[in-house]
Amino acid sequence: MHPWIPLSGAIACEVVATLSLEPALSNRYLLVIVAAGYVGAFFFLSRTLKAGMGLGVAYGLWSAIGVALTAILATVLFHDPLSLLSAIGLTLIVGGVYLVQAGAK
Numbered sequence: 001m002h003p004w005i006p007l008s009g010a011i012a013c014e015v016v017a018t019l020s021l022e023p024a025l026s027n028r029y030l031l032v033i034v035a036a037g038y039v040g041a042f043f044f045l046s047r048t049l050k051a052g053m054g055l056g057v058a059y060g061l062w063s064a065i066g067v068a069l070t071a072i073l074a075t076v077l078f079h080d081p082l083s084l085l086s087a088i089g090l091t092l093i094v095g096g097v098y099l100v101q102a103g104a105k
Contacts (some may be wrong), residue, residue, distance in 0.1 A: 006047035007058060013040035014066045019073055057101045064097040 017037025024030035041062075048058045068090045074080040 001047075001051045003048050003051035003053035003058070006044045006051060007053065007061060010041045010044035010048060010062050011065050011069065013037045013044060014062070015069045015073065017041065018066070018070050019077065022074075022078060054104055057104045060097040060100055064093045068094050 014037065017034045017040075020030050020033045020037065024034055045058060045062060048062075049055060071080070071082060071086065071090055075082040
């Protein structure tokens with residue numbers, strides 16, 4: 001299996017879990033989604049490692065892409081502010097992790 005497949009699952013689960021945190025403040029039953037999302041994220045991350053991606057690269061990509069998606073989706077769903085400076089910072093994070101991944105090959 002290509003490691004990007006389970007890594008995508010890890011990122012998706014983590015983003016769903018993180019985005020569910022705020023709504024869970026007013027509906028405690030949503031904590032089930034939060035917990036399941038984080039468990040799923042670590043499960044898929046372990047599958048990513050088993051598929052051959054190095055830990056540093058996998059964790060870097062998982063966290064950077066997760067941060068960027070969470071920030072963008074929180075802006076869309078919850079109207080969180082995202083300034084131009086923040087967007088540039090997110091781009092630099094993702095770009096930096098990409099360079100780390102490219103250098104690991």
